Amino acid sequence: MCGIVGYVGSRDAASLIYEGLERLEYRGYDSAGLAVISNGRIEVRRDAGKISSLRALLQTSPVEGTIGVGHTRWATHGKPCARNAHPQLGSTGEVAVVHNGIIENYLELQKELAEQGVQFKSETDTEIIVQLVERHLAQGFSLSEAARRVIARLEGAHAIVLISAKEPDRLVVARLGYGGGVTIGIGDGEMFLASDIPAILNHTRQMVFLEPGQYAVIQRDKLEVHLLNGESIPVKVQTVEWESGSADKGTYDHYTLKEINEQPYTIASTIGGRVDFTAGQIRLPELNLTPEKAARIKRIIITACGTAAHAGMVGKILIERIARLPVEVDIASEFRYREPIVDEDTAVIAISQSGETADTLAAMAEARKRKAILWGIVNAIGSQAMRMADGCIPMKAGPEIGVASTKAYIAPLVDLYMLAVLLAEMRGNLEPAQRMTLVRNLYTLPDLVSECVARQSDVQSVAPLLKDIEHCLFMGRGIQMPTAYEGALKLKEISYIHAEGYPAGEMKHGPIALIDREMPVVAIVTRDPWYEKMIGQVEQVKARGGLIIAVATDGDERIPEIADEILWVPDIPWMLSPVTAIIPLQLLAYQTALLRGADVDQPRNLAKSVTVE
Numbered sequence: 076m077c078g079i080v081g082y083v084g085s086r087d088a089a090s091l092i093y094e095g096l097e098r099l100e101y102r103g104y105d106s107a108g109l110a111v112i113s114n115g116r117i118e119v120r121r122d123a124g125k126i127s128s129l130r131a132l133l134q135t136s137p138v139e140g141t142i143g144v145g146h147t148r149w150a151t152h153g154k155p156c157a158r159n160a161h162p163q164l165g166s167t168g169e170v171a172v173v174h175n176g177i178i179e180n181y182l183e184l185q186k187e188l189a190e191q192g193v194q195f196k197s198e199t200d201t202e203i204i205v206q207l208v209e210r211h212l213a214q215g216f217s218l219s220e221a222a223r224r225v226i227a228r229l230e231g232a233h234a235i236v237l238i239s240a241k242e243p244d245r246l247v248v249a250r251l252g253y254g255g256g257v258t259i260g261i262g263d264g265e266m267f268l269a270s271d272i273p274a275i276l277n278h279t280r281q282m283v284f285l286e287p288g289q290y291a292v293i294q295r296d297k298l299e300v301h302l303l304n305g306e307s308i309p310v311k312v313q314t315v316e317w318e319s320g321s322a323d324k325g326t327y328d329h330y331t332l333k334e335i336n337e338q339p340y341t342i343a344s345t346i347g348g349r350v351d352f353t354a355g356q357i358r359l360p361e362l363n364l365t366p367e368k369a370a371r372i373k374r375i376i377i378t379a380c381g382t383a384a385h386a387g388m389v390g391k392i393l394i395e396r397i398a399r400l401p402v403e404v405d406i407a408s409e410f411r412y413r414e415p416i417v418d419e420d421t422a423v424i425a426i427s428q429s430g431e432t433a434d435t436l437a438a439m440a441e442a443r444k445r446k447a448i449l450w451g452i453v454n455a456i457g458s459q460a461m462r463m464a465d466g467c468i469p470m471k472a473g474p475e476i477g478v479a480s481t482k483a484y485i486a487p488l489v490d491l492y493m494l495a496v497l498l499a500e501m502r503g504n505l506e507p508a509q510r511m512t513l514v515r516n517l518y519t520l521p522d523l524v525s526e527c528v529a530r531q532s533d534v535q536s537v538a539p540l541l542k543d544i545e546h547c548l549f550m551g552r553g554i555q556m557p558t559a560y561e562g563a564l565k566l567k568e569i570s571y572i573h574a575e576g577y578p579a580g581e582m583k584h585g586p587i588a589l590i591d592r593e594m595p596v597v598a599i600v601t602r603d604p605w606y607e608k609m610i611g612q613v614e615q616v617k618a619r620g621g622l623i624i625a626v627a628t629d630g631d632e633r634i635p636e637i638a639d640e641i642l643w644v645p646d647i648p649w650m651l652s653p654v655t656a657i658i659p660l661q662l663l664a665y666q667t668a669l670l671r672g673a674d675v676d677q678p679r680n681l682a683k684s685v686t687v688e
């Protein structure tokens with residue numbers, strides 16, 4: 076949701092913080108700012124708009140110091156403007172705070188402070204934190220003790236960082252609920268702090284991941300971690316293996332295009348070390364799955380948000396077809412409040428790229444409370460979801476910076492395919508020959524994905540058809556129904572065209588009334604068990620004068636007779652076909668967004684990780 080960076084050491088804090096914020100801009104870009112302790116005073120530079128506004132400010136009004144905090148904002152309370160930008164100061168100007176989250180009881184706290192005569196300077200809920208901390212400091216408490224007491228009064232999920240001119244050698248950081256992640260980087264005589272690994276990965280690989288209900292006191296050569304009751308706990312340092320350059324844009328114009336092009340490597344990486352093509356075996360060691368546990372599972376619930384939920388829809392078909400286990404897909408923001416019927420024989424699989432999505436984490440907590448087997452298919456190393464789960468399938472897709480999820484959509488598709496095969500084998504309902512075929516189908520998948528990525532020019536002639544439209548329908552059936560949902564989400568979130576994914580069989584129950592030349596229909600008609608049905612649906616649209624853009628399998632001779640435009644994909648075993656069919660739709664959304672001058676990597680109103688409700 077928001078991006079936070081902190082530094083304490085002997086180097087120039089402002090430049091290091093600014094560099095980190097640039098790497099976190101995908102987390103929110105309504106405003107940006109930083110605060111540095113300089114000659115015993117807190118100096119703040121902040122402005123509405125993207126990080127480039129802050130760069131201009133720092134050039135015209137530089138600030139020197141070796142300790143500070145920075146923030147990029149995704150506005151929740153108070154419109155995006157300089158006054159509401161973080162860092163927020165209190166009345167004395169001696170304390171600065173940056174915050175990721177929503178204070179759910181802020182009206183009550185705001186009223187209490189107003190009655191004490193506080194004159195608020197912003198419309199944010201965040202300002203309450205620093206006003207309350209100042210009151211505790213005035214009573215003689217240390218910054219960390221003041222922070223601890225204030226945090227205990229806040230409801231909701233938060234990541235909070237405070238600095239004080241009275242204690243100019245330390246940052247205090249706290250994590251409450253499933254608020255945005257807090258990663259502490261340990262350097263040589265310096266310490267870093269960030270919402271996400273990419274912001275500090277080029278300075279250190281030694282990381283500490285703060286858990287909800289913990290706070291830390293960070294000095295340049297000392298780190299203490301505490302529970303909210305003040306008790307000190309051991310510091311757990313992890314080494315992050317990501318390639319530091321992997322979070323850079325490289326030669327690409329946009330992270331989104333880079334990440335679409337990375338997909339062959341993504342597939343190779345998520346398969347790597349997990350498939351024995353000779354023996355026809357799948358190994359998912361981090362899942363901690365035993366034949367006994369596999370036999371005990373009576374049903375599976377997949378819970379996630381957005382693109383991750385669409386991957387779950389594909390997983391439902393794969394697990395039911397291969398492992399013969401009933402699967403439900405439940406949107407996390409619904410699951411968490413439904414009082415779901417879940418018990419110890421239910422496996423709940425949470426899918427999340429960031430591992431920090433508030434709704435998904437809350438759904439996981441709900442599943443945990445009801446004693447389900449809790450698994451995560453997660454990309455971000457050290458994220459909350461990865462740590463909460465009983466077992467995990469790391470997506471191994473590397474950092475995904477573009478807000479529109481691409482490689483972190485196809486990676487879980489393959490992870491779910493491998494899970495289905497493993498479950499089937501452990502439950503004894505897969506013949507060895509069948510298993511061998513399913514496993515060996517993975518062998519050529521990276522090359523097939525590479526072939527799809529190489530066909531970028533195919534969309535060049537199609538994107539202009541969508542450039543000026545306002546609405547678009549995507550339809551698919553069976554294994555490709557989720558592809559229709561995901562293709563529509565890609566188009567809408569980066570080009571701002573109203574696009575809707577629909578089960579093709581549902582078109583005659585209403586949506587077909589919308590069909591005319593102004594409402595293009597993207598139909599996924601690849602070779603699979605639903606192909607004949609899909610041909611019929613496309614003909615129904617054609618008969619009503621619809622403009623049809625089809626995703627079709629190489630060599631198909633019927634589609635050219637009915638579709639206006641075709642995006643070809645190579646032939647592939649149908650259970651893996653969603654992995655390739657989505658790629659031309661990712662590219663189509665990207666090209667269309669470019670033609671419309673949209674901000675591809677940082678679409679308006681969105682953020683890469685939605686860490687609040």
Ligand code: AGP
Pocket residue numbers: 380381382383426427428429430431432435478479480481564568682683684685
């Ligand atoms: C996908 O392109 C969107 N950015 C969004 O739907 C995203 O998939 C969703 O917010 C879930 O994020 P997560 O995978 O990090 O949990």
